[in-house]
Structure formats: structure tokens, C-alpha cells
Amino acid sequence: xxxxxxxxxxxxxxxxxxxxxxxxxxxxxxxxxxxxxxxxxxxxxxxxxxxxxxxxxxxxxxxxxxxxxxxxxxxxxxxxxxxxxxxxxxxxxxxxxxxxxxxxxxxxxxxxxxxxxxxxxxxxxxxxxxxxxxxxxxxxxxxxxxxxxxxxxxxxxxxxxxxxxxxxxxxxxxxxxxxxxxxxxxxxxxxxxxxxxxxxxxxxxxxxxxxxxxxxxxxxxxxxxxxxxxxxxxxxxxxxxxxxxxxxxxxxx
Amino acid sequence: xxxxxxxxxxxxxxxxxxxxxxxxxxxxxxxxxxxxxxxxxxxxxxxxxxxxxxxxxxxxxxxxxxxxxxxxxxxxxxxxxxxxxxxxxxxxxxxxxxxxxxxxxxxxxxxxxxxxxxxxxxxxxxxxxxxxxxxxxxxxxxxxxxxxxxxxxxxxxxxxxxxxxxxxxxxxxxxxxxxxxxxxxxxxxxxxxxxxxxxxxxxxxxxxxxxxxxxxxxxxxxxxxxxxxxxxxxxxxxxxxxxxxxxxxxxxx
Numbered sequence: 001x002x003x004x005x006x007x008x009x010x011x012x013x014x015x016x017x018x019x020x021x022x023x024x025x026x027x028x029x030x031x032x033x034x035x036x037x038x039x040x041x042x043x044x045x046x047x048x049x050x051x052x053x054x055x056x057x058x059x060x061x062x063x064x065x066x067x068x069x070x071x072x073x074x075x076x077x078x079x080x081x082x083x084x085x086x087x088x089x090x091x092x093x094x095x096x097x098x099x100x101x102x103x104x105x106x107x108x109x110x111x112x113x114x115x116x117x118x119x120x121x122x123x124x125x126x127x128x129x130x131x132x133x134x135x136x137x138x139x140x141x142x143x144x145x146x147x148x149x150x151x152x153x154x155x156x157x158x159x160x161x162x163x164x165x166x167x168x169x170x171x172x173x174x175x176x177x178x179x180x181x182x183x184x185x186x187x188x189x190x191x192x193x194x195x196x197x198x199x200x201x202x203x204x205x206x207x208x209x210x211x212x213x214x215x216x217x218x219x220x221x222x223x224x225x226x227x228x229x230x231x232x233x234x235x236x237x238x239x240x241x242x243x244x245x246x247x248x249x250x251x252x253x
Numbered sequence: 254x255x256x257x258x259x260x261x262x263x264x265x266x267x268x269x270x271x272x273x274x275x276x277x278x279x280x281x282x283x284x285x286x287x288x289x290x291x292x293x294x295x296x297x298x299x300x301x302x303x304x305x306x307x308x309x310x311x312x313x314x315x316x317x318x319x320x321x322x323x324x325x326x327x328x329x330x331x332x333x334x335x336x337x338x339x340x341x342x343x344x345x346x347x348x349x350x351x352x353x354x355x356x357x358x359x360x361x362x363x364x365x366x367x368x369x370x371x372x373x374x375x376x377x378x379x380x381x382x383x384x385x386x387x388x389x390x391x392x393x394x395x396x397x398x399x400x401x402x403x404x405x406x407x408x409x410x411x412x413x414x415x416x417x418x419x420x421x422x423x424x425x426x427x428x429x430x431x432x433x434x435x436x437x438x439x440x441x442x443x444x445x446x447x448x449x450x451x452x453x454x455x456x457x458x459x460x461x462x463x464x465x466x467x468x469x470x471x472x473x474x475x476x477x478x479x480x481x482x483x484x485x486x487x488x489x490x491x492x493x494x495x496x497x498x499x500x501x502x503x504x505x506x
Contacts, residue, residue, distance in 0.1 A: 006380035115368035127259035
């Protein structure tokens with residue numbers, strides 16, 4: 001294994017959900033934005049934006065959608081937005097049609113731009129000693145989120161990032177062994193769940209150490225359980241509908 | 254601006270497309286995989302995989318799809334795969350149904366996992382003095398790519414990463430000013446294309462310096478032009494269809 005400060009930070013990545021009661025400095029925020037902005041972008045189209053929520057009512061509204069008490073609590077809350085509005089405006093104001101902006105292909109490129117920039121932002125934050133949690137829970141009610149944030153068509157809030165000064169020191173969460181994740185040339189379809197027994201044991205131990213009072217689980221039990229079980233349809237199932245209401249990926253039938 | 258080695262590397266990011274004729278060492282590759290593996294993952298579901306293509310025929314086939322001569326040429330070629338197959342297998346082998354694995358919601362979570370891991374891999378590579386280019390062009394023909402890589406249903410190759418020892422020193426490509434990308438609380442819908450005149454001038458100068466013999470362009474002209482113009486439908490427009498053939502996002506109507 002090769003080591004340097006960047007890689008050591010990456011290998012020590014923990015999700016931080018508890019932050020000290022202190023906002024990022026202007027300098028810290030500007031640095032995070034700069035890192036996001038210098039990320040690779042598909043075909044140089046730069047199809048993402050960042051909303052920094054400082055307004056207490058907005059933060060409360062996003063917390064309500066997410067259902068997670070730490071969202072919009074201590075620390076700074078950034079919303080990473082898939083943004084095809086800007087490029088649509090460029091084309092329309094230059095007298096052109098919308099071209100391929102409503103295709104699944106361009107939508108996915110914008111999603112990729114947005115997520116690449118998010119990860120670069122988190123890496124920058126962690127390199128400064130800050131911590132963060134990526135918030136998929138903002139999509140618990142996509143239509144309400146779009147409305148709360150007053151976002152125009154051709155945009156879609158994809159993920160949040162709550163970032164700040166860590167106020168907890170979680171254990172490192174064990175990841176799948178690389179044998180199950182990285183392959184040479186051929187994807188192995190002969191996966192056998194029993195081969196994950198050792199890994200399951202390590203995940204079990206991780207949860208046991210984290211909170212001895214809670215029910216302890218393995219990786220395979222989680223995948224086999226509530227995380228992926230079919231339940232009653234809820235607002236998370238409206239994502240595709242809301243995307244199309246936003247004018248995105250209209251060719252997806 | 255705050256500076257450290259990680260951030261300075263991020264701010265100096267250039268896409269590298271020309272590599273020396275030397276493969277990554279086993280140590281370098283293991284380090285990249287470790288960085289990928291330690292990336293944040295939605296709901297701890299770890300829904301991505303990496304295919305490392307060393308086989309010359311496979312590399313040629315992906316190069317043909319991408320239409321870019323540097324793909325699968327010098328350096329190492331990694332394909333980042335949205336992977337719901339592994340978790341489907343876990344559930345099926347444990348006697349369960351597929352649950353929510355075929356929903357748009359879970360597909361998008363897997364896409365996010367995949368792209369987060371890709372950016373972390375690129376950051377790790379750049380921190381070691383390597384360079385890389387993210388390859389959206391592998392999706393030029395999604396059905397053919399799935400076939401070439403013999404990928405099972407519930408997987409989808411999303412992006413490539415060609416990585417190696419840089420054999421070029423490109424200029425830094427100017428990004429949109431942050432005024433157009435990062436906002437407090439409210440997304441501004443009063444975008445005016447004329448406000449990009451200064452930025453256009455800097456992009457123009459960048460291309461002029463890069464290659465004085467080629468037609469020089471601005472950002473707005475690119476967005477207003479071929480990158481987003483409607484053309485005859487091609488295989489890139491089959492993405493949604495191929496995703497559904499792969500069993501993904503079946504609730505997207």
C-alpha cells in the first residue's frame with residue numbers, strides 16, 4: 001500500500017454525523033467550493049450547482065424531509081444540485097432550442113458531474129480536519145424538496161452534504177473485501193453468499209463495539225432485510241416521476 | 254483559500270489523456286482499490302464494482318466503442334460498474350425476493366456509490382503523481398459495452414477511468430466562476446448569458462494557448478453548439494432502454 005496524507009485520509013474515512021456548534025469560516029467554505037469547481041466534468045458542460053443553506057427555516061424543512069435530526073443542525077448544509085437549467089438558459093438566450101438537454105444521456109452526465117464534485121468536496125473537507133455525511137435522505141420526498149428549495153425546472157437536488165467540525169470519533173466501518181469488488185477482465189457471476197461469512201463476522205463486531213445495546217447485524221442480513229425489502233410505496237418511489245416533471249430524462253419510457 | 258497537499262492537488266487537477274508506456278504497479282493498483290473501497294456508500298449497500306481491463310482484445314473493444322484512441326492504450330483501464338447483482342444474489346441465495354432492487358431509487362443510489370468511488374480513486378491516483386481521464390465515452394454504445402464485458406443483468410458499466418503516468422502537461426482549464434455555481438439559500442433563476450462574457454474570454458484564451466491551429470471556442474458557444482445539439486439518434490440514446498434490459502429502474506415509466 002502506498003501512503004501519503006491524501007490516501008491516509010481516504011483510508012481513514014468515517015462518516016461524521018455529530019458536529020460542534022460552529023459554522024465553517026468563509027475561507028473554509030471558499031476552499032470547498034474551489035475543490036468542487038475544479039472537479040472533472042463531462043464534456044466540459046459543468047452541469048451542477050451547490051446550494052448552501054443557512055436559513056433556519058430551510059434547514060428545518062430539509063431536516064423534516066430527511067427525518068434525520070443531524071441534518072441542518074450543527075455544521076454547514078450543502079445541497080448538490082443536478083443543474084441543466086444554466087445550460088438551457090445559455091442556449092435559449094442565444095436563440096437556440098434545448099437540444100439534447102432533456103435526454104437520459106445528458107441527465108446522467110449531469111448526475112455524474114454532481115456526484116464527482118460532491119466527493120471532491122468531502123475529500124477537501126476531510127483534508128482540513130473537517131468531517132461530513134453525505135445525505136441521500138434529502139430524496140425522501142423529491143417533489144417536496146424541489147418546492148422547499150424553489151428550484152426551477154431542469155434542476156434536481158441529488159444529495160446533501162452536512163459538513164463541520166467533528167464532535168464524535170466513530171470506528172472505521174469495514175468494507176467488502178476487494179475480492180468481491182475489483183476484478184480483472186471478467187465479472188464473476190459465481191458469487192456465493194457463504195463466502196461473505198468472515199466479512200459478516202467483522203461487520204457484526206463493528207456494530208457490537210459501536211453500540212452494545214442495539215441489535216447487532218451482519219452485512220448480508222442488512223441486504224436481506226429492511227434496507228431493500230419492498231414496503232408500501234412512499235415518496236422515495238416518486239423520483240422518476242419528479243425528474244420528468246422537472247423536464248429531465250424525458251426520453252426514458 | 255486554505256492550502257494543503259490534498260487541496261493543492263485538487264485545485265491543480267488536469268485531465269491527462271497521454272500516458273507513458275508503463276502499467277501501474279501492483280502496489281499502486283491495490284492502493285487505488287483501497288481508496289475506492291473506503292468511499293462513502295449509500296445505506297452501507299456498497300453497490301459498485303471495478304473491472305480492470307488488461308486483456309488487449311477487451312481494451313481494443315472498449316476503445317472502439319469510445320472512439321478515442323487513448324482509451325485502453327497506455328496506462329491502466331478501469332471500468333466502474335453500477336452493481337446491484339451482488340446484493341440481488343445475497344437476497345436470492347438467502348431465499349428472499351429482490352425487494353426494491355429494481356427501483357429507480359435504488360438504481361440512483363448505486364449510481365451515486367459508483368461515482369463517489371470513482372472520484373476517490375482519481376484523487377488517490379493524482380496524489381501519487383499519476384494522472385487520469387474519466388471516460389463517459391464508454392457509454393457511446395451501452396448495449397455493446399454490456400455484451401463486450403459479459404456483464405450480467407443488474408449491473409451497468411457507468412464510467413471508465415484511464416490512469417497512468419502522465420506524458421503531457423496540459424494547462425489548467427478555467428472553470429465557471431463560483432458566482433454561477435454556488436449560492437446561499439436561493440437558486441437564482443435570473444441567469445444572464447452576457448454575464449459570462451469575461452469567462453468566455455478566458456476559455457477562449459485557454460483553447461488558443463492549447464492549440465493555436467485549431468478553431469478556438471468559448472464556453473457559451475460550446476453549450477450552444479454541437480455538444481448539446483440534437484442530432485440523429487445514436488446508441489447513446491439507448492441508455493434508458495439498456496438500463497431496463499439490465500433489470501434496472503424498472504419502475505421508471
